[in-house]
Amino acid sequence: MNLLELKAQTPLVFNYANYVTPQFVANVVNVVGGSPIMAREIDEFNDLVAISNAVVVNTGTWRRSELPETIKLIQIANQAKKVVVLDPVAVGIPSRSVPVKAVMTESQVNVIRGNAAEIAWFAGIDFTSHGIDATGSGDVQKIASLAAQKTGAIIALSGQTDVISDGHTTQIIAVDVPLLATNVGTGDALSALVGMFNSDAVTVENTARAMAMMKLAGVRASQKVKTPGYFANQVLDELYLIKQDELEAFIQLEVKNG
Ligand SMILES: Nc1ncnc2c1ncn2[C@@H]1O[C@H](COP(=O)(O)OP(=O)(O)O)[C@@H](O)[C@H]1O
Numbered sequence: 001m002n003l004l005e006l007k008a009q010t011p012l013v014f015n016y017a018n019y020v021t022p023q024f025v026a027n028v029v030n031v032v033g034g035s036p037i038m039a040r041e042i043d044e045f046n047d048l049v050a051i052s053n054a055v056v057v058n059t060g061t062w063r064r065s066e067l068p069e070t071i072k073l074i075q076i077a078n079q080a081k082k083v084v085v086l087d088p089v090a091v092g093i094p095s096r097s098v099p100v101k102a103v104m105t106e107s108q109v110n111v112i113r114g115n116a117a118e119i120a121w122f123a124g125i126d127f128t129s130h131g132i133d134a135t136g137s138g139d140v141q142k143i144a145s146l147a148a149q150k151t152g153a154i155i156a157l158s159g160q161t162d163v164i165s166d167g168h169t170t171q172i173i174a175v176d177v178p179l180l181a182t183n184v185g186t187g188d189a190l191s192a193l194v195g196m197f198n199s200d201a202v203t204v205e206n207t208a209r210a211m212a213m214m215k216l217a218g219v220r221a222s223q224k225v226k227t228p229g230y231f232a233n234q235v236l237d238e239l240y241l242i243k244q245d246e247l248e249a250f251i252q253l254e255v256k257n258g
């Protein structure tokens, strides 16, 4: 959906969040025009998925004891035909790949949003990382396209260049905003935006819209503030202020075919 439709419909985003960044993620959903809800109790999953428009699963602080519930949640969302976004934080660390492998085997994920190192793991390509951060370099278009082909999910690869791919169509947003990488949780919040913009239909176009929204907020914030603390708050304000026509103009200018 576009930003105008999003603000009119107020999509409810169920975030199965990590315990590091839920406050920032909830605020990002709220300021853009959606409605966030966080939960971990399996007894709530049927009720909450029924009223949700998107389910966003972040494995950043997974626990073995909760893994069956995580899979159950996605299966409920699959049955209810709700869009599911997976944020596979630091999946390249072997212990962090455990929940991701289980989720990918036992349930269906519609979109995977991660940094280049995380997406490279799905593509089977080596890419240097340092914990939650991608630190190497590589052919990000090839990585995203291959990961999409291997998983059957739309890939939303974020970084200096964002890449969106379904394995056939690939789009890029090559806009450098280094301050965007300074706030822990920007990626998690971006995953929630991806869920929100895809809540009516899962497409490359809607995924690119979500990625463009965060980039544009970063561009505008970095014109006003130069340090990370203020920047994080300014990004929230810019996400709140961006209008439909401004977002679509940015997309026209910066979203290119790969
Ligand atoms: N060097 C960079 N230049 C511009 N934008 C960046 C850069 N690094 C990250 N971003 C942006 O920051 C947001 C979060 O992406 P990223 O940092 O890759 O996710 P994660 O926090 O999951 O590692 C995205 O909107 C992405 O475009």
Ligand SMILES: Cc1ncsc1CCOP(=O)(O)O
Residues within 6 Å of the ligand: 018, 020, 021, 060, 061, 089, 132, 183, 184, 185, 186, 187, 188, 189
């Ligand atoms: C620090 C940390 N540790 C586990 S999850 C997490 C947050 C990751 O946030 P993001 O992927 O948005 O940088």
Ligand SMILES: [Mg+2]
Residues within 6 Å of the ligand: 089, 090, 114, 115, 132, 187, 188
């Ligand atoms: Mg991340």
